[in-house]
Amino acid sequence: MCLLLASQTSQARHAEILIDAENGNVLHEVEATQSWYPASLTKMMTLYMTFDALNNGEIHLHDTMHTSPHAARQPQSRLGLHHGERITVEEAILSLVTRSANDASVVLAEHLAVTEDNFAIRMTAKAHSMGMYNSYFMNATGLPNDWQVTTAHDMALLALKIQRNFPEYYGYFGAHSFEFKGRELNGINRFTATYEGAEGMKTGFTCNSGYNLVSSASKNGRRFIGVVLGGRTSNERYNMMINQMNHGFGGDYNVIGNLATMPTQSAGLPPHQLDCASGAAHYIEPEVRHHRHGHFHHVAKHTTSKVHHSRHHR
Numbered sequence: 001m002c003l004l005l006a007s008q009t010s011q012a013r014h015a016e017i018l019i020d021a022e023n024g025n026v027l028h029e030v031e032a033t034q035s036w037y038p039a040s041l042t043k044m045m046t047l048y049m050t051f052d053a054l055n056n057g058e059i060h061l062h063d064t065m066h067t068s069p070h071a072a073r074q075p076q077s078r079l080g081l082h083h084g085e086r087i088t089v090e091e092a093i094l095s096l097v098t099r100s101a102n103d104a105s106v107v108l109a110e111h112l113a114v115t116e117d118n119f120a121i122r123m124t125a126k127a128h129s130m131g132m133y134n135s136y137f138m139n140a141t142g143l144p145n146d147w148q149v150t151t152a153h154d155m156a157l158l159a160l161k162i163q164r165n166f167p168e169y170y171g172y173f174g175a176h177s178f179e180f181k182g183r184e185l186n187g188i189n190r191f192t193a194t195y196e197g198a199e200g201m202k203t204g205f206t207c208n209s210g211y212n213l214v215s216s217a218s219k220n221g222r223r224f225i226g227v228v229l230g231g232r233t234s235n236e237r238y239n240m241m242i243n244q245m246n247h248g249f250g251g252d253y254n255v256i257g258n259l260a261t262m263p264t265q266s267a268g269l270p271p272h273q274l275d276c277a278s279g280a281a282h283y284i285e286p287e288v289r290h291h292r293h294g295h296f297h298h299v300a301k302h303t304t305s306k307v308h309h310s311r312h313h314r
Contacts (some may be wrong), residue, residue: 013230018245018247019226024160025258038212041150045123061088079180079185087104091104092107092177106139124136128160135158144206158305173216213228213238219249224249
């Protein structure tokens with residue numbers, strides 16, 4: 001039983017999509033090609049680039065990276081890295097998944113491409129090569145930039161590519177917490193922590209984007225990937241995701257297309273979803289401390305950090 005109740009009220013404008021991860025079939029979509037600000041869903045692309053570099057032998061999980069002044073200046077959410085402080089590739093991966101750490105995102109970007117700008121160029125090129133034709137990246141974090149846009153379609157495709165291309169690293173997305181310099185840092189993704197069968201993925205929030213979420217879940221031999229863009233509150237995006245997943249696993253949706261063949265022309269300019277006062281505080285995801293009962297285990301075969309990822313028992 002999930003620990004959140006799906007809202008029965010009508011939703012404000014948003015975008016969403018649900019796909020079958022086995023074959024890419026689209027089961028449900030709302031404005032899936034509408035341009036949207038990705039916020040910290042951007043970090044999924046940063047992680048894709050990191051996993052690609054790991055597979056190619058360019059970097060290794062235990063490589064030590066140094067924090068530049070630019071990385072140390074990143075606003076919340078962050079680990080609080082100082083100029084010159086060291087962090088391993090694996091620690092950075094886990095901090096992006098669990099804490100959406102902007103400083104660690106930039107450390108990874110600079111380690112892979114010298115500058116964050118160079119990394120963003122590579123992100124966009126890689127995205128387009130995978131069929132994410134309506135995604136453009138200007139930074140490694142998802143912090144506000146008018147030119148940094150995506151669609152629900154593209155985020156679903158990115159999640160699918162991560163699952164298929166990097167099965168040995170995909171498990172990191174299920175981490176609920178990890179230990180960094182003697183502190184246990186709890187994750188902020190309530191769907192991953194509470195929904196039965198949830199495997200993980202990523203949250204995102206800025207005032208322009210609203211509350212975003214990419215999730216993957218498996219039950220009874222089926223795996224679905226869901227995307228929600230533009231929740232007006234954190235609870236709303238989780239409830240919208242729960243509704244999608246529940247209807248998918250309940251067999252309430254029919255196949256309406258395939259991710260590979262559905263039209264991808266981006267519709268319109270991204271909406272400015274929420275009216276918030278300016279300031280770094282409005283980039284911060286609300287912290288969640290939900291823990292399942294179960295036995296902790298490593299999330300991927302290469303993982304050696306102390307990672308908490310509870311196996312759900314029913």
